[in-house]
Amino acid sequence: MSRRLIVLLAAVALAALAVAPAQGAKKKPRSKTVGVIDYAFTPAKMTVRPGTKIVWKWSKANSAPHDVKLAKGPKGVKKFTSPVYTASISWSRTLKVKGTYRLLCTYHANMRQTIVVK
Numbered sequence: 001m002s003r004r005l006i007v008l009l010a011a012v013a014l015a016a017l018a019v020a021p022a023q024g025a026k027k028k029p030r031s032k033t034v035g036v037i038d039y040a041f042t043p044a045k046m047t048v049r050p051g052t053k054i055v056w057k058w059s060k061a062n063s064a065p066h067d068v069k070l071a072k073g074p075k076g077v078k079k080f081t082s083p084v085y086t087a088s089i090s091w092s093r094t095l096k097v098k099g100t101y102r103l104l105c106t107y108h109a110n111m112r113q114t115i116v117v118k
């Protein structure tokens with residue numbers, strides 16, 4: 001094998017390595033994390049693509065119990081309510097249908113969140 005060929009093969013191998021992680025990232029299911037932090041959902045407003053898994057994460061510093069309730073969603077989407085948790089736990093839901101999801105915490109009237117799927 002000539003030295004020139006070896007250098008060329010090495011360059012091709014390095015290029016393949018550089019591209020691989022980007023392709024892997026594309027195949028991963030999309031997910032977004034929402035903080036459930038006394039007494040707010042953070043971020044309170046977000047826009048995601050259909051099929052995004054929303055992960056609500058209760059802060060370990062929380063002192064009060066909270067849940068995540070779908071108050072109003074797009075037509076045909078069944079309402080859901082998470083269990084009531086206080087701290088250090090996650091709960092998720094995948095939003096597949098396009099539209100506006102208005103969420104709230106059953107226990108705290110100002111804890112509201114809007115997620116737009118489009």
Ligand SMILES: [Cu+2]
Binds near residue numbers: 039066105111
């Ligand atoms: Cu709450």
